[in-house]
Amino acid sequence: MVKAIDEIRNELGGSDDAVSTDDEDLKAHGFSEWSSVNVDVLPVAVAYPRSTDQVSTIARICHKYKVPVIPYSGGSSLEGHTAAPFGGVSVDFAFMDRVLEVREADMDVTVQPGITWSDLNLELEKRGTGYFFPIDPAPSAKIGGMVATNCSGTNAVRYGTMRDWVINMTVVLADGSIIKTRRRPRKCSAGYNLNGLLVGSEGTLGIVTEATLKLAAIPEHFSVAVVPFPSLKGAVSAAAAVIRKGVPVAALELMDEEQMRIVNEGGATRPRVWKETSTLFFKFSGTEGTVLDNIETVKALVKPFGPDAFEFARDKKEQESLWSARKESLYSLLALRKEGQILWNTDVAVPLGALARVIEESKSEAKSLGLSVCVKGHVGDGNFHENITYSPRDPIEAANTEKAVKNMVKRALEAEGTCTGEHGIGYGKKKALSAEVGDGTLLVMKMLKKTLDPHWILNPGKIFDP
Template identity: 65%
Template structure:
């Protein structure tokens, strides 16, 4: 593809946009689109990693679609130029030698084909606000330039299979979307394509109480699932508890964890089997329903954590746990973050079965107070450990006594216990509201960069202390918090994206944290996954040979490289 050919392809966005606009007008996709295609307000993201919308301007519907499709074409053009011997071209800090994707005419044909297959007016949306919501995240640390060309809203596995089959035929990128709460640009659309939103696939398909498992669709939230289980008086619950808005599909895609991970593990430990739509539309099941099986490859382990780069999960059979007899929640403060981290490590090394153990530094405690999310409660602005105990009454009492001795030995203050279920929720909400409290403090032009690493217990106090000192030395408004029970912690940094000096400091700080974790035999991400933002970090962690194995698996299952492209790694090093 010559430079002139590429220029002609990009300029062809206008006819496509007109055609798509006409198609959207014919089908009347949604209320916002019907009201006005030409006055919808969308935001463009500025070029560059980690940048949010700079201005809000009125764009025509066709203009938005033109930009979305041109972004995909540009990625293709860069690939072609480099493949044919041109010097490496840098786009958004990375080289993108991606395969050839659909041209504009093929995209137009594919959308028409999907509509014809379903005969439904609301299966496909090209509303500008919809495209923006599915290509940009205000809380993500990484927002590449680009929007999807359309958003599909399937209602069943069969419909997802049809969408995949058509996209495969026309080589159109497919990006899965459920809760939209990921932090590393996991659902961004740097090459355009179709965002597959599972919003209408949010049901419990089957609850097997006697077997302690449940079959669900990908867009049911973990909190909604537990609420429904509670209403049935089942005595069972799903224990993985990340952010409040997380959905099961995204939790599977990122192998997330949450505050209960120290006792219950991560998402991979609770998946029995999956229904997966592959790139070409083929539907597979990874296993049958027993809790254990040694039949063949562990395909659950392959798809859990793959971020939709290998297939789209449309159903999941999940294990459930028995609701414990007794709960207790307590907080304890420390004079320094090292004291708190040392206490946490000792609790784990002693083998005390706490249900959850979280850390928040004095900055984060101040943020919670300022944000008012737990008002009228005002917290001591000191490094704090949050504990959750569960089990039998006798077991909980014994665990509390042991933990109190350890925290006292590490200069901890007195335990403050919740008196009832309402207070338990209030105490724990300080930890759960931490990111939202940080986001609430942003001023115009500011962002929150939130990212995580994990290290072995013995190095936890070291890395937290060093990382916090670096943030302070750089003059950043930043906090440390995390799931210290499994060696996982997060940095959350508020910064002004318009200030290059400040942005550079943040990037240096985050990269240093990752490198520090790897030097301590840790990982670049404990639960946020790789997404768009940590591809370089993954290479540092596993090396080119291991990454080559991952690419080979990807190429085998997705030869056209259409499944969530640009995430985890690029096609070539």
């Protein structure tokens, strides 16, 4: 490893800007406060490439010395994706964070992996394009990691997931060779869909150094409605009714009573105080006319489920603060932890018909184990998150947390769902993946891995083991 690092440093120009072995830096890349899982090992170096060619150099050298390469962008992964269980080189895209080209006539943009989706949207706004990039995970998430996990977020119910927005990618393969997955058509049936395979492969098949993304038109008009329900089941059933009718809502989020309490406590929407019960958040967008029409449709559809109210954000500021309260609920949870507590935040997704039951049973088990739990969900997609705040030093609480999470995953799989709808497998859910897809399918995945990365150097220890 030392030899490899020296060689990388030499080829990248010899400075500490290019390759760092600083302890703090290693820790910042190998350990994550966000993540449900962490390992004891750290990377031995952090490389900061400035071009596709430099990434290729890193891969070529690591391939020669069989040294692990761990791509790193926003670092907000929740399942230990950026951990370095076998040491190796963390490749941080901090200096590859530019918008390379915006093509307004084609509605697309080419970016480097180190830019956050929020900065990309600021740039598109600054340029007055009238477009935005609609995939919205945690605000600190960067394009590289978003590709890696096939992330989504609150907009997915309308706009789909990361996979749907990638037109092409420049990818450095395990041996350092550079490919481009395809040209720039928005629709394509030419040859194998390498975009589809690489998006969601968590840095284990190749390292993305550029991505061309589709853009969407910014809707003219928005509205946000907050609809509290007497029960979680009522809220989820109402959401399902809206989806089954195909109403083109812009977002449809569930927050349970505990999450609502956190929104109130966080104070982002003060002086307004929300009812602390299971609540649906609807976002509507389009022309003013279609927004009003969608609202009427949704009001009628949710009525049979007995909502306590149907309240609107009063202005743009309240819309934004409400939505940011949702987007930043994870930060709020982290901020509210007591000394020594950590957060286990994980997601599953199930067929729509099973959603209410799986959420209810999972939450009720966690509560009966005495855990501090809250649930929020992209319920339009059958996807929800369980957040448990616990003390890892309390062996009973730690064991109970693990039990609650495991059983939630088990319940999701029994309902024919998945152990992860948007966060990925990472280091934390390898056993769950194996249970989910079975030996034959896992073998096919491993064969693909072995073909593209024969020495298993790309983000080893993630998704599955050899």
